[in-house]
Amino acid sequence: MSLSVQQPAISPAEGRDPDGFLAELTRVLAATAAEYDRSGSFPRANFQYLHEHGLLALTVPRAQGGGGAGLGEARQVVSAVARGEPSTALILVMQYLHHRTLQHSASWPEHLRQRVVQEAVRDGALINSFRVEPELGTPVRGGLPATLARRTPDGWILDGSKIYSTGSVGVTWYLVWAHSDDPEPLVGAWLVRKDTPGIRIVEDWDHLGMRATCSHRVDFTGVRVPLDHAVNVSPWLAPVVELNADGALWMAVLLSSLYDGVARAARDWLVGWLQTRRPSNLGAPLASLPRFQELVGRIDTLLFANRNLLDSAAAGQVPPGHAGQIKQLVTGNAIRAVELAVEAAGNPGLSRNYPLERHYRDVLCARVHTPQDDVVFGGIGKAALHTTEGANA
DSSP states (O other): OOOSOOHHHHOOSTTOOHHHHHHHHHHHHHTTHHHHHHHOOOOHHHHHHHHHTTOTTTTSOGGGTSOOOOHHHHHHHHHHHHHHOHHHHHHHHHHHHHHHHHHTOSSSOHHHHHHHHHHHHHHOOOEEEEOOBTTTBOGGGOOOOSOEEEEETTEEEEEEEEEEETTTTTOSEEEEEEEEOSSSOEEEEEEEETTSTTEEEEOOOOOSSOGGGOOEEEEEEEEEEOGGGEEEEEETTSOOOSSOHHHHHHHHHHHHHHHHHHHHHHHHHHHHHHHHOOOTTTOSOGGGSHHHHHHHHHHHHHHHHHHHHHHHHHTTOSOGGGHHHHHHHHHHHHHHHHHHHHHHHOGGGGOTTSTHHHHHHHHHGGGGSSSOHHHHHHHHHHHHHHHHHHHHO
16 A cells, blocks of 8 residues: 555645645644634534545545545544644544445445435535443443334334544434344444434533543434434344454554644644743753753654554554554553653643643543553453463463
């Protein structure tokens, strides 16, 4: 896979330099990032800007009017967006993943597939999965969702609540994780449009970081959807695989690129601050001191490792089975890089007068995303020890 950005996909203006376009994308989104962080409001203007440049349909096939981008191109866009405003980037990651998965899913009715795709291309419509529940938590850890889909002759009726619903107020299509009332329940995703009667968004998202994701609670009360909107369901005893190995790799690379982008924004601010901060007792910029030179070198080495791992994975040089390790390594490096930047800056690093404290809050959110460290390390260790047992048997 080529890592070069496809010109028609992300730079509609003929002859425009892709690198320059990505830098401008970061600059535009960064201009209002602090405002969205303080207000916690949905960044609608950002998504309008992305739509105008064809970026919300970047992973939709060209034959359907999209950008036809592969993982390398999507990664570059996500990184540029995250360096500007990471909440926007997280919602964009989900958009890219769902539209890529949609092309490979045999369970979706064709007319629904086409409608979701066409609305993304024409209107910039967003899509995301709503899975986590107040009692259950994340279904990745196991368990039957409490959200119920009751079968009727005319369709399904959904009742339940979802929390941490990323993009809630701005997403057009909800993929609601639920179980049916059949004797042997079906479990999976029901497709629900945001304007369906019976949906209520409870604006309770007040988080440390990634505040503009608007990951509010969404309640579904008597929400009616057609029978064919059970787009990705399977019997409870034979669960559907939501992401295959290749999809898990896409998730790991794009999500990690987001938090790596946050760390790069923190690094860039620190370098600029060290170059301009001139304490009166020093008579020279802080950048002239060996201590800060070494510290920036540590940060750049962490980010160097991230870039090479992510580029290699996007180019198909890392097997998909290592997706969890990619996420753990890159996000761990990103968090450590921002911690070092805060350590270097001292009080200014934790002051709301500067963006570094916002980058720190945002990058810490990497830890809550699936797969979490205990799952990654536990799986690797179990596989290694099982292999050893087999070899010694």
